[in-house]
Amino acid sequence: MNIVEIIKKKRDGSVLSDREINWLVISYIKGTVTDYQFSAFLMAAFINGMNNEETSSLTNAMLYSGKVIDLSSVKGAKIDKHSTGGVGDKTSLILAPIVAAAGVNVPMISGRGLGHSGGTLDKLESIPGFRTDLTLREYKSVIKKCGAVLIGQTKDIAPADKLIYSLRDVTATVESIPFITGSIMSKKLAEGIDGLVLDVKTGSGAFMKDLKSAKALAESLINTAKLFNKKVMAFITDMNQPLGNSIGNWLEVYESIKVLQGEKVDDLLEVSLNLSGAMIYLGGKSESLDEGIDISKAMIESGNAFNKFREIVKLQGGNLTYIDNPDKYPKPKYKVEIKAKKPGYITEINNYEIGMSALELGAGRKTKEEKIDPKAGIIFNCKIGDYVKKNFKFAELFTDNKKVIEIVEARVSNAVIISNEKSRKPKLIKTILT
Amino acid sequence: MNIVEIIKKKRDGSVLSDREINWLVISYIKGTVTDYQFSAFLMAAFINGMNNEETSSLTNAMLYSGKVIDLSSVKGAKIDKHSTGGVGDKTSLILAPIVAAAGVNVPMISGRGLGHSGGTLDKLESIPGFRTDLTLREYKSVIKKCGAVLIGQTKDIAPADKLIYSLRDVTATVESIPFITGSIMSKKLAEGIDGLVLDVKTGSGAFMKDLKSAKALAESLINTAKLFNKKVMAFITDMNQPLGNSIGNWLEVYESIKVLQGEKVDDLLEVSLNLSGAMIYLGGKSESLDEGIDISKAMIESGNAFNKFREIVKLQGGNLTYIDNPDKYPKPKYKVEIKAKKPGYITEINNYEIGMSALELGAGRKTKEEKIDPKAGIIFNCKIGDYVKKNFKFAELFTDNKKVIEIVEARVSNAVIISNEKSRKPKLIKTILT
Numbered sequence: 001m002n003i004v005e006i007i008k009k010k011r012d013g014s015v016l017s018d019r020e021i022n023w024l025v026i027s028y029i030k031g032t033v034t035d036y037q038f039s040a041f042l043m044a045a046f047i048n049g050m051n052n053e054e055t056s057s058l059t060n061a062m063l064y065s066g067k068v069i070d071l072s073s074v075k076g077a078k079i080d081k082h083s084t085g086g087v088g089d090k091t092s093l094i095l096a097p098i099v100a101a102a103g104v105n106v107p108m109i110s111g112r113g114l115g116h117s118g119g120t121l122d123k124l125e126s127i128p129g130f131r132t133d134l135t136l137r138e139y140k141s142v143i144k145k146c147g148a149v150l151i152g153q154t155k156d157i158a159p160a161d162k163l164i165y166s167l168r169d170v171t172a173t174v175e176s177i178p179f180i181t182g183s184i185m186s187k188k189l190a191e192g193i194d195g196l197v198l199d200v201k202t203g204s205g206a207f208m209k210d211l212k213s214a215k216a217l218a219e220s221l222i223n224t225a226k227l228f229n230k231k232v233m234a235f236i237t238d239m240n241q242p243l244g245n246s247i248g249n250w251l252e253v254y255e256s257i258k259v260l261q262g263e264k265v266d267d268l269l270e271v272s273l274n275l276s277g278a279m280i281y282l283g284g285k286s287e288s289l290d291e292g293i294d295i296s297k298a299m300i301e302s303g304n305a306f307n308k309f310r311e312i313v314k315l316q317g318g319n320l321t322y323i324d325n326p327d328k329y330p331k332p333k334y335k336v337e338i339k340a341k342k343p344g345y346i347t348e349i350n351n352y353e354i355g356m357s358a359l360e361l362g363a364g365r366k367t368k369e370e371k372i373d374p375k376a377g378i379i380f381n382c383k384i385g386d387y388v389k390k391n392f393k394f395a396e397l398f399t400d401n402k403k404v405i406e407i408v409e410a411r412v413s414n415a416v417i418i419s420n421e422k423s424r425k426p427k428l429i430k431t432i433l434t
Numbered sequence: 435m436n437i438v439e440i441i442k443k444k445r446d447g448s449v450l451s452d453r454e455i456n457w458l459v460i461s462y463i464k465g466t467v468t469d470y471q472f473s474a475f476l477m478a479a480f481i482n483g484m485n486n487e488e489t490s491s492l493t494n495a496m497l498y499s500g501k502v503i504d505l506s507s508v509k510g511a512k513i514d515k516h517s518t519g520g521v522g523d524k525t526s527l528i529l530a531p532i533v534a535a536a537g538v539n540v541p542m543i544s545g546r547g548l549g550h551s552g553g554t555l556d557k558l559e560s561i562p563g564f565r566t567d568l569t570l571r572e573y574k575s576v577i578k579k580c581g582a583v584l585i586g587q588t589k590d591i592a593p594a595d596k597l598i599y600s601l602r603d604v605t606a607t608v609e610s611i612p613f614i615t616g617s618i619m620s621k622k623l624a625e626g627i628d629g630l631v632l633d634v635k636t637g638s639g640a641f642m643k644d645l646k647s648a649k650a651l652a653e654s655l656i657n658t659a660k661l662f663n664k665k666v667m668a669f670i671t672d673m674n675q676p677l678g679n680s681i682g683n684w685l686e687v688y689e690s691i692k693v694l695q696g697e698k699v700d701d702l703l704e705v706s707l708n709l710s711g712a713m714i715y716l717g718g719k720s721e722s723l724d725e726g727i728d729i730s731k732a733m734i735e736s737g738n739a740f741n742k743f744r745e746i747v748k749l750q751g752g753n754l755t756y757i758d759n760p761d762k763y764p765k766p767k768y769k770v771e772i773k774a775k776k777p778g779y780i781t782e783i784n785n786y787e788i789g790m791s792a793l794e795l796g797a798g799r800k801t802k803e804e805k806i807d808p809k810a811g812i813i814f815n816c817k818i819g820d821y822v823k824k825n826f827k828f829a830e831l832f833t834d835n836k837k838v839i840e841i842v843e844a845r846v847s848n849a850v851i852i853s854n855e856k857s858r859k860p861k862l863i864k865t866i867l868t
Contacts, residue, residue, distance in 0.1 A: 007606035011481060035470035040605035043477035047445060171474035172441035 003027070003037050010044040018057040025061035029160055035167060042164075042173040050178035055220060056227040058178060062186035065160035069136060071107060071192035074143055077283035078105040079231070081275050082188055083199040084217070085117035086206055087355040088242030088380070091199065091268070092120045092150065093256035095276035097308035100147035101299040102276075102292075104283030107143050107191045108150045109157065113364045113372075116205065116355025118252065121152045122364075126249035126374030130318035146311045158186040177213075181220045185228070195231030195282035197275050198222070202430065203240035205351025211236065211430060218433050231282040233289075236430040237271055241349040241384050244268030248363040248377015248398065254326045260306040267383070267428050273297065274429060289432075332375040332398040336405055338412055340392040346382050346416060347423040353415035354378065357408045361399040373400055378412065385425035388418065437461070437471050444478040452491040459495035463594055469601060476598075476607040484612035489654060490661040492612060496620035499594035503570060505541060505626035508578055511717035512539040513665070515709050516622055517633040518651070519551035520640050521789040522676035522814070525633065525702070526554045526584065527690035529710035531742035534581035535733040536710075536726075538717030541577050541625045542584045543591065547798045547806075550639065550789025552686065555586045556798075560683035560808030564752035580745045592620040611647075615654045619662070629665030629716035631709050632656070636864065637674035639785025645670065645864060652867050665716040667723075670864040671705055675783040675818050678702035682797040682811010682832065688760045694740040701817070701862055707731065708863060723866075766809040766832040770839055772846055774826040780816050780850060781857035787849035788812065791842045795833040807834055812846065819859035822852065 001023045010016060016024075024041065027033040050058065071078050079099065083089055096106045110120035110132075121132045132152040134142065142149040153162075161183050168174050188196055198221050201207070202214035218234040225232035244265045246255040259265055259272065276299075277292030286292040299305040313323055322329045358364060362373030379396045382388055395412050399405065435457045444450060450458075458475065461467035484492065505512050513533065517523055530540045544554035544566075555566045566586040568576065576583040589596075595617050602608050622630055632655050635641070636648035652668040659666035678699050680689040693699055693706065710733075711726030720726040733739040747757055756763045792798065796810030813830045816822055829846050833839065 004604060004606045007477075011477065011606050034604075035468075036473040036601060037605055039470040039474040040477040040607065043441075043445065043474045044481065044606075047478065047481045167470060170438060170468075171471055172438045172445050172478075173474065 003033050007037065007041050007044060010041060010048060013048045015051060016054055016057070018053070018060070021054060021057040022061045025058065025065065025160055029065055029163060039167055039171045039173070042168060042171060042179070045178065046173045046176045052220070052223045052227070055178040055181050056224050058182040059185045059189070059224050062158050062160040062164070062182050063189050066158045066190060067136070067156040068190050069139070069192040071140065071143070074105055074140065076103060076105050077195065078107050078193045079195045079197065079279040079283045080106060080108050080188060080191055080193045081197045081199060081279060082184055084201050084207055085114065086201040086239040086243060087116060087118070087351050087358070088244050088247045088252065089118065089201070090123060090244065090252040090256050091272045091275055093123060093253060094259050094268070094272040095279065096148045096150060097260060097312060098272070098276040098296045098299045098305040099279045099283070101304040101308040102280045102295050103147070103285050104280055105143055106148040106279070107139070107193060108148070109153060109187060109191050110150060111153065115364070116352050116359060117207070118247070118249070118364070120150065122372055123249045123252050124150055126253055127313060127318040127322060130313060131316050134316065142315045146308065146315055148308065148312050150312065150316070153187065157190045161186050177217050177220045180217060181224050184221060185224045189228055189230070193230065196225055197278040197282065198232065198234035199271070199275055200234055200236050201239035202236055203238050203351060203426070204349065205242070205355055206239035215431070215433070222433060232434070233278045233282060234433040235274060235278070236433070238426045238428050238430065239351060240426050241351055242354055242380050243271060245380050246377065247354065247358040247380065248361070248375070249372060250329055250374045251377040251379065251398070254329070257306070257309070257323060257326055260300060260309050262300055270428055330375060332373070333400045334398070334402060334405060336397040336409060337393045338395040338397065338409060340388045340390055340394055340418055341413070342418055343388065343390045344418040344420050345423045346384050346386045346388060347419040347421065348417040349384060350415040353411055354380065357411045357415070360404045360408050360411070361397055362401055376400065383425065385423050437467050441471065441475050441478060444475060444482060447482045449485055450488055450491070452487070452494070455488060455491040456495045459492065459499065459594055463499055463597060473601055473605045473607070476602060476605060476613070479612065480607045480610045486654070486657045486661065489612040489615050490658050492616040493619045493623070493658050496592050496594040496598070496616050497623050500592045500624060501570070501590040502624050503573070503626040505574065505577070508539055508574065510537060510539050511629065512541050512627045513629045513631065513713040513717045514540060514542050514622060514625055514627045515631045515633060515713060516618055518635050518641055519548065520635040520673040520677060521550060521552070521785050521792070522678050522681045522686065523552065523635070524557060524678065524686040524690050525706045525709055527557060527687060527743070528693050528702070528706040529713065530582045530584060531694060531746060532706070532710040532730045532733045532739040533713045533717070535738040535742040536714045536729050537581070537719050538714055539577055540582040540713070541573070541627060542582070543587060543621060543625050544584060545587065547793070549798070550786050550793060551641070552681070552683070552789070552798065554584065556806055557683045557686050558584055560687055561747060561752040561756060564747060565750050568750065576749045580742065580749055582742065582746050584746065584750070587621065591624045595620050611651050611654045614651060615658050618655060619658045623662055623664070627664065630659055631712040631716060632666065632668035633705070633709055634668060634670050635673035636670055637672050637785060637860070638783065639676070639789055640673035649865070649867070656867060666868070667712045667716060668867040669708060669712070670867070672860045672862050672864065673785060674860050675785055676788055676814050677705060679814050680811065681788065681792040681814065682795070683806060684763055684808045685811040685813065685832070688763070691740070691743070691757060691760055694734060694743050696734055704862055764809060767834045768832070768836060768839060770831040770843060771827045772829040772831065772843060774822045774824055774828055774852055775847070776852055777822060777824045778852040778854050779857045780818050780820045780822060781853040781855065782851040783818060784849040787845055788814065791845045791849070794838045794842050794845070795831055796835055810834065817859065819857050
């Protein structure tokens with residue numbers, strides 16, 4: 001095969017064969033196709049697109065660039081969830097124990113925070129001792145023992161993804177549905193799953209700002225999952241405001257514990273139950289999504305879900321002291337209240353700004369090397385559509401970093417629009433695709 | 435400026451500013467923009483295009499990546515010609531002395547052969563002693579003395595072009611009108627010219643196979659020339675068959691000498707006179723193109739053109755023995771005649787194949803390192819539309835390389851279609867654009 005001819009084909013809008021895409025990805029990993037040639041291909045494919053078969057070929061080539069975990073020795077269905085990321089999205093922490101408690105295995109390989117969007121690994125690591133860097137042997141052992149495991153990406157899993165993502169990041173080829181699909185699905189398929197529930201976020205705090213592109217991504221992910229014979233269901237959910245009330249790593253673990261203990265955090269609970277319900281359904285432990293939701297509720301009410309959470313934490317080396325007594329967790333040095341400057345309806349929240357503000361307080365990283373402060377974050381006390389009085393304490397900031405407080409205060413304040421006109425609450429679950 | 439933002443703009447089809455393009459090219463030369471980022475930009479611009487202003491900005495940035503020669507100390511107009519290249523195209527050797535004899539300076543920086551297409555430098559260097567690697571000081575000195583000079587690209591002239599071309603070559607971004615324009619014009623504008631006559635070839639032996647793309651390139655070149663305040667005129671000429679009858683370096687010099695001495699090689703003469711006429715006209719030595727053509731004819735008839743050619747050869751170190759006695763030139767070891775297998779009309783010539791056949795015989799290079807055999811080439815004795823009898827000797831091959839003869843014989847034979855139906859001669863000068 002000839003790299004220039006392959007680039008030319010995609011440049012001129014032709015469809016590449018499975019063999020060509022496979023050769024391209026393998027050659028790039030081997031280094032016989034150079035960075036500058038692969039980036040020319042990326043740009044051509046970004047602009048001219050790739051069809052479902054091409055996307056599936058890309059995913060396949062990326063998947064088999066590394067190890068595909070064999071979980072056939074683990075009894076029962078293995079279902080994972082993937083979210084495209086958002087602000088305050090801690091559903092993984094809630095649904096993994098629910099679903100495992102219901103008898104469906106959850107083998108979950110998660111990522112770290114990226115920009116305004118938090119990461120499951122960072123949240124879990126706010127629990128002292130919690131190890132997300134299990135070996136594949138430990139990964140299998142934990143899931144066999146308790147039905148769920150949550151770890152980070154290993155270098156054996158889809159190494160092509162890391163390589164290609166780094167190049168996309170510096171060549172303006174990130175926001176491409178085929179590439180995003182390949183990146184997500186190659187990693188998820190490597191986990192050894194039978195099915196996947198997708199949570200594609202849309203809105204001001206999501207990577208897909210509008211419903212149309214969220215749907216397109218969801219459809220591409222579904223198509224690819226099906227081409228790999230995986231059960232799949234996708235939810236498009238609102239990310240125009242934080243999910244739940246807490247943003248920041250320990251704050252989110254804390255909120256998850258409360259939900260698992262039965263506290264009703266409306267929006268967070270609704271999304272978590274839908275996703276866990278879908279996982280239980282795909283895992284064959286319910287006849288329908290609704291029944292899966294009912295089972296999920298029962299798992300919370302019975303205490304089984306919280307117990308499962310404790311079990312996971314313990315098996316992955318986490319200290320249960322703070323799980324059982326969250327109030328004992330170290331406190332941040334500074335707490336700042338932000339009050340409404342006028343009475344009115346919350347009509348709009350720039351959720352990206354809220355996410356970035358949490359990052360500035362210490363909850364995220366601006367560079368790969370930066371350390372996260374697990375205590376830092378925001379508690380956000382209002383939702384779009386709420387009426388607030390003047391001086392209503394709509395947000396609290398937590399940080400050890402005095403320098404950033406003033407800027408973040410202004411940023412959070414400006415991110416929330418209060419108006420005289422009544423406004424509607426955004427629909428939380430926009431649509432479900434299968 | 436931010437490279438990713440600039441790539442993104444072009445990726446999304448926006449127009450880049452002069453400042454952005456300039457920064458991009460400068461940063462690429464400095465190495466702060468990487469190969470893989472520049473190739474992503476190239477692919478985005480290839481697919482989404484660049485408008486006239488962007489093309490002019492690109493040309494400008496490439497031009498000022500190197501030295502711009504100042505010929506203000508040379509009296510009179512300085513007009514050059516550029517051809518997009520073809521098979522048997524030796525017009526530069528004919529028109530430079532004609533135009534210089536008519537009192538218009540011809541400062542010409544030429545290239546080498548590329549694939550099937552010959553190069554003026556290679557042709558000139560078939561004259562023993564002829565130096566194409568003059569210093570800029572020598573370049574000025576020769577043009578002051580005789581009104582014409584023909585040299586090769588120096589590393590001071592538009593170094594960005596070499597760098598960008600190498601990257602285009604391996605990233606499937608060669609055939610882009612804005613990039614081709616930038617490449618041609620940056621080098622031509624660096625010569626210190628007042629005006630430029632363009633010969634854009636079209637047909638089976640040209641880089642632009644169809645008239646539409648040839649016109650588009652001509653228009654782009656004209657627009658850019660005008661934006662740099664240069665006088666300009668473009669000819670779109672036929673390249674469906676060799677121009678003149680000789681292909682190969684010394685063979686083409688020999689044919690040029692014959693034309694300068696008054697021999698009527700119809701098509702070659704017509705193109706040469708039109709181009710020289712246009713140069714004389716742009717140089718202000720005639721009132722019209724037609725008058726420029728008449729002056730050109732007079733320069734041949736008076737012997738002034740041939741004398742000027744001798745003068746150029748002498749000033750650039752060439753040995754006049756072979757100019758004055760071409761028959762004394764060393765002979766190739768092998769001469770092979772190719773005969774018509776049946777009688778009929780020549781309806782089609784695959785001119786690319788003819789060019790490649792000449793290359794195979796030794797007239798061109800397959801790799802940069804290969805040496806050219808100045809004696810090698812083809813004499814082609816027929817034109818499209820001609821009637822030939824069976825066994826008519828329509829081509830003669832010349833080479834020192836016995837190994838290639840059989841293959842080349844078949845290749846040349848297959849490149850010429852002889853049919854019972856009458857066929858029309860292709861129009862030589864398709865159109866003139868100003």
